[in-house]
Amino acid sequence: MLQSILRKLRFWNLLSQEPEKNSTEPQDILLSPDLKKSLASLKKILGNSMDVVIREFVIGSKTPINAALIFYEGLINSQTQHESIMQPLMSDTRMSKIEISSLEDIKKSIISAGEVSLVHSMDEIVNKCLFGDTILLVHGFSSALAINTPGWESRGIQEPPTEAVVRGPREGFTETLHTNIAMLRRKISHPDLTFDIMIIGRRTHTQVSIAYLKGITNPRLVEEIKRRLKQIDTDAILESGYIEQFIEDAPFSPFSTVANSEKPDKVSAKILEGRAAILVDGTPVVLTVPMLFVESFQSPEDYYSRPFYASLVRALRFVAFTISILGPATYVALTTYHQELIPTPLLLSMASAREGTPFPALLEALGMGIVFEILREAGVRLPRTVGQAISIVGALVIGDVAVSAGLIGAPMVIVVALTAIASFVVPAQTDVGSVLRIFLTLWAGILGAFGIVIGLLAILIHLASLRSFGAAYLSPLAPLKTSDLKDVFVRVPLWAMFTRPRSIGQLDPERQKFRLRPEPPED
Amino acid sequence: MSLEEGKISSSQLTFLILSFCLGSTFIVFPGKSTGQDAWIAVGAGFLEGLVLVLIITGLAMKFPGKSSIQFNDEIFGQYLGKLISLIQIWFLLHLGSFALRTLGDFFITTIFPQTPYVVIAGLLMIICASATRNGVEVIARLGPILAFLAIANIVLTTVLLIPKMDLTNFLPIFNTPPAKLITTGHSVSALIFGETVAFFMIIPFLNKPQKARRSVVTGITLAFLIYMSTTFRDIAVSGPLEMISTHPTFTTVRLIDVGDIFTRLEVLVSVNLLTLSFLKISILLYGTVLGTAQLCKMKSYLPLVFPAAIIMLVLSIIDFENELELLAFSLETWPLYSLPWQAGIPVLSLFVALARRLPDKKKNRDKPAKRL
Numbered sequence: 001m002l003q004s005i006l007r008k009l010r011f012w013n014l015l016s017q018e019p020e021k022n023s024t025e026p027q028d029i030l031l032s033p034d035l036k037k038s039l040a041s042l043k044k045i046l047g048n049s050m051d052v053v054i055r056e057f058v059i060g061s062k063t064p065i066n067a068a069l070i071f072y073e074g075l076i077n078s079q080t081q082h083e084s085i086m087q088p089l090m091s092d093t094r095m096s097k098i099e100i101s102s103l104e105d106i107k108k109s110i111i112s113a114g115e116v117s118l119v120h121s122m123d124e125i126v127n128k129c130l131f132g133d134t135i136l137l138v139h140g141f142s143s144a145l146a147i148n149t150p151g152w153e154s155r156g157i158q159e160p161p162t163e164a165v166v167r168g169p170r171e172g173f174t175e176t177l178h179t180n181i182a183m184l185r186r187k188i189s190h191p192d193l194t195f196d197i198m199i200i201g202r203r204t205h206t207q208v209s210i211a212y213l214k215g216i217t218n219p220r221l222v223e224e225i226k227r228r229l230k231q232i233d234t235d236a237i238l239e240s241g242y243i244e245q246f247i248e249d250a251p252f253s254p255f256s257t258v259a260n261s262e263k264p265d266k267v268s269a270k271i272l273e274g275r276a277a278i279l280v281d282g283t284p285v286v287l288t289v290p291m292l293f294v295e296s297f298q299s300p301e302d303y304y305s306r307p308f309y310a311s312l313v314r315a316l317r318f319v320a321f322t323i324s325i326l327g328p329a330t331y332v333a334l335t336t337y338h339q340e341l342i343p344t345p346l347l348l349s350m351a352s353a354r355e356g357t358p359f360p361a362l363l364e365a366l367g368m369g370i371v372f373e374i375l376r377e378a379g380v381r382l383p384r385t386v387g388q389a390i391s392i393v394g395a396l397v398i399g400d401v402a403v404s405a406g407l408i409g410a411p412m413v414i415v416v417a418l419t420a421i422a423s424f425v426v427p428a429q430t431d432v433g434s435v436l437r438i439f440l441t442l443w444a445g446i447l448g449a450f451g452i453v454i455g456l457l458a459i460l461i462h463l464a465s466l467r468s469f470g471a472a473y474l475s476p477l478a479p480l481k482t483s484d485l486k487d488v489f490v491r492v493p494l495w496a497m498f499t500r501p502r503s504i505g506q507l508d509p510e511r512q513k514f515r516l517r518p519e520p521p522e523d
Numbered sequence: 524m525s526l527e528e529g530k531i532s533s534s535q536l537t538f539l540i541l542s543f544c545l546g547s548t549f550i551v552f553p554g555k556s557t558g559q560d561a562w563i564a565v566g567a568g569f570l571e572g573l574v575l576v577l578i579i580t581g582l583a584m585k586f587p588g589k590s591s592i593q594f595n596d597e598i599f600g601q602y603l604g605k606l607i608s609l610i611q612i613w614f615l616l617h618l619g620s621f622a623l624r625t626l627g628d629f630f631i632t633t634i635f636p637q638t639p640y641v642v643i644a645g646l647l648m649i650i651c652a653s654a655t656r657n658g659v660e661v662i663a664r665l666g667p668i669l670a671f672l673a674i675a676n677i678v679l680t681t682v683l684l685i686p687k688m689d690l691t692n693f694l695p696i697f698n699t700p701p702a703k704l705i706t707t708g709h710s711v712s713a714l715i716f717g718e719t720v721a722f723f724m725i726i727p728f729l730n731k732p733q734k735a736r737r738s739v740v741t742g743i744t745l746a747f748l749i750y751m752s753t754t755f756r757d758i759a760v761s762g763p764l765e766m767i768s769t770h771p772t773f774t775t776v777r778l779i780d781v782g783d784i785f786t787r788l789e790v791l792v793s794v795n796l797l798t799l800s801f802l803k804i805s806i807l808l809y810g811t812v813l814g815t816a817q818l819c820k821m822k823s824y825l826p827l828v829f830p831a832a833i834i835m836l837v838l839s840i841i842d843f844e845n846e847l848e849l850l851a852f853s854l855e856t857w858p859l860y861s862l863p864w865q866a867g868i869p870v871l872s873l874f875v876a877l878a879r880r881l882p883d884k885k886k887n888r889d890k891p892a893k894r895l
Contacts, residue, residue: 337634340787449790450630450643453797457650464664465657478664480534 003252029122035066035139042070042137045126057086059138060093065100066139070125075132077151084113085134085147103141111136115148130205154179160262160284162427167304172262177207177281180264184211184277187268195279196222198229206237207281211267216274216500216508221469225276225289240280240287247289250466254435257468259291259428266300274506290469292503294477294488296428297321302491311490318489320425325436327419328365329444329452331412335361337448354409362445364408368416369441371398373434376420475503493517526816526824529660530730533738538666539725539806540742541749544715545673546803547625548750549772549796551853552757553710558766559692560699562754567708569747572716576743578869579720580736586882587732591723591872592817597882598875605818607868612814614864615721616831619807620838623648625853626800627839628846633773634793644836647801652832654805655812656825659728662805669798676795677749680788681756683779692762710858715750716743717865724810769850808832 031038039054046052055069069085088110093100100106107116119125120143125135132150157179160172173180181195192214200208208229212222228247237243244258245251261267262284267277270288278287297317302310334342335350342350357364375394379387399417403410423433436459443451466473476484484501486492495516499509531539553568554561586594591611596604627644635643654662699707719739726735757775758765768774777789812831816824843849876882 338790341790343784343786345783447638447642447646448634449794450635450646450797453794454646454650457798457801458653460665460668461650461654461657461661464661472664474664478668479532480667 030120031122031125031137031142031144033140033142035068035137038137038144039068041122042125045122046070046129057090059089059100068137070129070135070137071149072129072132075130075152076134076149080113080149080151081134081147084149085111085136088112089136100138103138103143103145106136106138107145111145111147113147113149117146117148119144119146127199127205131207150178157183163261163263163266165263165299165301165304168300169263169265171264173264173267173279173284173286175282175284177209177279180279180284180286181209181211183264184268184271184279187264188213188271192216193271196226198226200229200232200234200243201237202233202235204236204238208237208243209279210276211271211279212276213271213274216272216506217276218274218505218507221276221290221505224469225278229278237280239283240278240285243278243280244287249468253462253466254432255293255463255466255473256428256432257289257291257466257473259288259295260285261288262286263300269300269303273500274504290471290504291473292468292471292475292501293463293473296426298487303494307491307493311492314491315489317425320422321429321433324419324423324425324433325440326452327415327422328369328437329440329455331415332361332365332441333444333448333452336445350409350411353411356406357409358406359408360445361409361412362441364412365415365441365445366438368398368408368412369419369434369438372416372420471504476501526813526821527659527728529658529663529728531659531663531725531728532730533734535663535666536722536725536729536735537738537742537745538670539663539802540719540722540739541746542666542670542673542799542802543719543721543806544743544746545749546799547622547796548715549753549792550625550629550770551714551850552765552771553714553854554707554754555766555771555854557699557704557707559694559758559762560697560704561707561758561765562751563697563699564704564707565711565747565751565754567704568711569716569743569751571708571712572719572743572747573740575712575717575865575869576719576739577736578866578873579723580726580739582869582873582876583723583726584732584735585873585876587735588727590727590814590817592814593727594876594882595872598872598879607872608814608818611720611723611864611868612811612818614861615724615807615810615814616835616838618718618721619804619811619835620842621853621857622800622803622807623835624839624842624849626796626804628843628849629770629773629796630793632846633770634790640840641836644839647797647804648832648836651801651805651808652828654801655809655828655832659725659809662802662809663725663728666802669802673795673799674749676791677753680776680779680791681752683781683785683788684756684760684775686781687778688756688759689762690759692759706858710854713858713861713865714853715746717861719743720865720869721807721810724813725806769846804835808835811835 029041032041039056043054051073053069053071053073057067057069058064059067067089069081071081089106093110103118107118117128119128119135125144125146128146129135132148132152133146134149136145136147138144154176155174157171157174159170163172171183173183184195185193190213194212194214196210196212198208198210199205210222210225210229225247229243232243232246234242234246240260244256244260247258249257259270261270267286267288271277275288275290278289280287297314299313302314335354339347354361359367375390375398378390382390399413402408403413419437423430423437426433439459440452440455443455445451447454463474464472464478472479475481476488481502483499484503486497487501495512495518497511498514500506500511502509552561554564557564582594583591586597589597592608595608595611598604599607623644626647627640630643631638631640654665722739726732726739729735729738753772757771760775760778761768761771764774765771773789773792776792777787779788780786808828808831812824812827815821815827815831821827843852
């Protein structure tokens with residue numbers, strides 16, 4: 001139904017669209033050799049914003065040439081600019097006798113900055129300026145030099161609070177794209193690691209980078225990502241979530257088909273498995289595609305710690321996820337329809353605890369579920385100092401007093417608390433878990449076990465039909481890929497992981513040599 | 524352009540066959556009338572089913588990539604072929620409504636005595652229809668997961684029932700007259716293994732057509748082994764109770780009692796039956812709509828899914844008056860009624876195809892799938 005509404009909206013959009021194009025965008029004007037003319041037209045485009053700086057000066061002393069620097073204050077590092085542009089141009093040219101016959105001369109022998117490029121049009125100049133370049137215009141030349149002198153304030157590298165680990169690197173991505181790219185490059189020091197850059201957003205001009213390993217990532221995957229990114233024609237990309245919502249396979253599904261992470265080691269591991277990462281400037285959250293459902297249950301720590309405990313934790317996560325979506329539903333079904341399944345002593349104590357509570361189990365479960373969601377949301381948004389108040393209210397008033405006042409049964413509190421804890425074990429599916437929990441609880445209230453199974457089947461059908469960038473979402477479980485089961489319910493030792501996951505469909509399946517099992521030396 | 528672009532792997536086919544065979548077998552127990560000799564009847568039924576399956580796969584492998592609706596025209600000619608296709612589609616539709624009614628009645632008599640039949644069957648039908656709309660690939664992907672859950676469930680209940688087993692329940696062996704064993708064996712075959720004729724509509728989507736026979740036979744053998752073990756379990760636990768109870772498996776699992784903690788696990792069985800029946804009905808609904816679309820040369824089968832689902836649902840309501848009638852039908856009428864579809868048409872098709880030296884390889888090479 002939503003899709004039909006969307007179709008109608010698109011139709012209206014077509015009707016209301018004006019045939020003429022909006023002409024506020026800078027058109028592709030070429031530079032004129034006359035510095036004054038160029039500056040005048042540049043000023044027109046850049047406007048009179050206070051952070052635009054146009055610094056006019058003179059090069060050389062014998063035959064002085066007028067020149068100008070254009071940059072955005074705050075986007076450039078003024079020390080670098082001074083040392084590598086102003087000083088050489090203004091004082092060094094006076095001491096030595098360098099003939100300036102072309103911009104190439106300036107680029108080659110005067111400017112000491114690392115990255116310098118020739119630009120010819122106004123468009124390019126403006127774009128470069130906006131990404132922190134300093135533009136050097138020299139009188140008499142119909143092109144300009146763009147000198148890379150970026151330097152803006154940014155947050156340092158910190159441990160991401162959402163993905164804390166006990167063992168493993170603590171660093172997390174930052175808001176600066178170049179830092180993030182450098183962090184990935186330091187993890188995978190191989191020339192095959194490629195970063196393709198794109199600029200998306202009509203107004204924000206956000207830099208978006210696609211990272212992949214040549215020879216491992218399927219080139220068709222990279223092409224598909226680029227195709228979908230190119231289709232984005234919107235005002236603003238403020239966070240990678242914008243990108244995610246524009247490129248995901250199933251926009252009407254509660255399940256997310258694009259994974260994200262803030263940790264370079266996790267993203268590197270995914271790239272090494274044959275996935276591609278999408279880095280967006282201005283956010284520490286990096287997207288990786290394709291995403292598989294089982295990926296949510298894998299944590300980088302599984303691979304850093306020894307396999308036995310890792311496998312146990314892995315299995316526990318599946319159990320916890322099951323509890324988190326089925327906990328209240330099972331409780332409602334058991335107390336409403338299938339009392340015979342409960343052992344008699346437990347049934348008696350549950351009955352006495354629920355004696356005198358006014359609401360049916362379904363209402364209790366839904367109500368407590370909503371209360372918990374409110375508490376969670378409040379806990380996330382509140383400043384830390386007020387957080388204690390929330391926990392006291394939550395634990396004491398809602399947990400204890402509500403039971404002793406006879407509003408809800410004590411078993412319900414246990415179930416909701418257990419569910420709440422369990423739902424945080426699999427962070428990637430916490431949001432989906434809440435939706436599924438309510439959905440299944442309703443089914444359990446309507447038809448007991450039959451309803452739960454109908455609900456689960458509906459979810460399973462949906463999951464089995466999902467795809468993420470060409471990979472089946474439920475793979476390697478459905479379709480069954482037995483060789484990939486080494487990393488699903490258990491995590492086999494690293495030396496036994498010979499192949500990369502086949503579910504993703506990469507080019508080079510061999511991850512490592514076959515005989516790597518450590519053995520004692522033969523005497 | 525074809526109606527269905529999906530492909531399924533041979534292991535998925537195996538699991539689909541397994542789930543399909545076990546679909547409604549735990550509700551209606553065909554071997555009941557032979558008492559403690561039921562396992563012999565099951566064995567005999569398997570042998571008959573194996574022969575049928577070999578005929579079915581032999582026929583399907585003669586025409587790789589084509590469903591029975593498509594090769595019927597080739598074998599019997601344009602008009603007779605269409606008629607036979609129509610009859611085959613009716614069988615799928617009817618079998619679907621039969622399976623739906625079996626499950627719905629089971630739930631109503633055992634767990635939800637006061638719920639209207641339409642609620643249970645309607646919900647299941649909606650789920651099946653949505654699976655069918657997603658195509659053969661999605662149904663096939665669900666096969667292994669649901670089959671695995673079912674097997675785990677059966678193993679669990681069997682292990683928990685070990686303390687209740689009494690092997691003297693098998694005595695006396697061969698108490699039943701051989702003629703009775705053979706007729707019961709036939710009804711086992713008709714109710715469990717012979718229904719695989721529906722896979723005429725699924726086998727064409729196999730990604731490796733030459734593996735069809737192997738995966739079908741593996742699937743049916745696994746189904747037989749699981750069914751045999753539950754039969755053994757039921758006889759060993761229930762003994763004479765087997766003869767009188769309406770749903771022997773359900774009654775047997777009800778007896779589970781481990782330290783007063785694990786008691787009355789029959790809901791697990793019903794959950795199991797629901798998932799398996801879901802797969803079975805989805806496959807049948809899929810076969811019905813795909814067959815109809817192929818028969819009418821439609822571009823897509825999707826518009827047919829919900830109408831066909833509603834017809835199946837209504838048919839399941841008007842088929843029988845009550846569950847006893849259903850049980851009588853499935854144990855007495857079905858083994859004879861289903862013979863033309865399970866044995867008659869496949870055997871006839873195979874003979875005619877052999878006699879007419881079909882498929883004509885030369886012609887097929889020139890115009891693939893065009894000769895109708």
